[in-house]
Amino acid sequence: MSTPRIKIYTRSFDLRLYRLSKGLYEDLGWSVVRLTDKSADGYFYSILKDSDCDIAVNIDEDAFLVAPDELKTLIKTVVDGGYANAGCPDGGSEAMPRSGDPRVTNPFFNILDLRQIRPVFNKSSLRRQPGDLEPYYPFFRWMADNFKTLYLPSAKHPDGISTILKDDKGHDLLLHSWFARFYSMPGWMVRRVQKGLPDQRSRIDALIDEAYSSRGLARPVPGSGDRLSFVLNDIIRWLIKIPQRISRWPGKLRRRLL
Secondary structure, three states, X not given: OOOOOEEEEEEEOOXXXXXXXXXXXXXXXXXXXXXXXXXXXXXXXXXHOOOOOOEEEEEOOOEEEOOHHHHHHHHHHHHHOOOOEEEEEOOOOOOOOOOOXXXXXXXXXXEEEHXXXXXXXXXXXXXXXXXXXXXXXXXXXXXXXXXXXXXXOEEEOOOOOOEEEEOOXXXXXXXXXXXXXXXXXXXHHHHHHOOOOOOHHHHHHHHHHHHHHHOOOOXXXXXXXXXXXXHHHHHHHHHHHHHHHHHHHHHXXXXXXX
């Protein structure tokens, strides 16, 4: 059997977070793809169309890999075990910030065997149900109905919010911060939205520092050119994202009224 072609994909909004997350896996020797301006489910369809990939590793830009060797071993477990998906259940664990559907894997991390999924996937087979918390629920529910899923354990981080994702043997695999949308949000907007919540940017920065320290790596320090690219990226992403969100309001309203 030939060695599967592996790629890492990240649905990205914040260039700062993307580069910091990427710095913890870019030395694995696999192709890395940044997907921007994709919907919460649409980026999976983009991944499925990539015919140059057999095994897709999906890592959110606010998820920070602490155990690359364990990731390699986990991929082998997925392939050898005939799993089409590995990830963290969206519900049923105190480590998750909400109680979602435990059959659905939250897309902050997934290992997807595209060789199994791609030949039979048909978007028309996906059905949204009342109570679906996110647009990606139909996709992962379809996955659970049609393929083997390896559900990974997790634990609550000491900061009280972040999730420590573990591999199938219970080893720490990565740290997922949540609330990444606050990382690049203007300060005045954060203060308005975050009433009564801790400073999320400081918490996420502490998590990033912890991830790099655990690997014995120095956290990258951006130069003046990097900072300029961050600002330009923020402007472009917000100009694209705001109309996208507005366009989805009618659909959200209809679902609430059903």
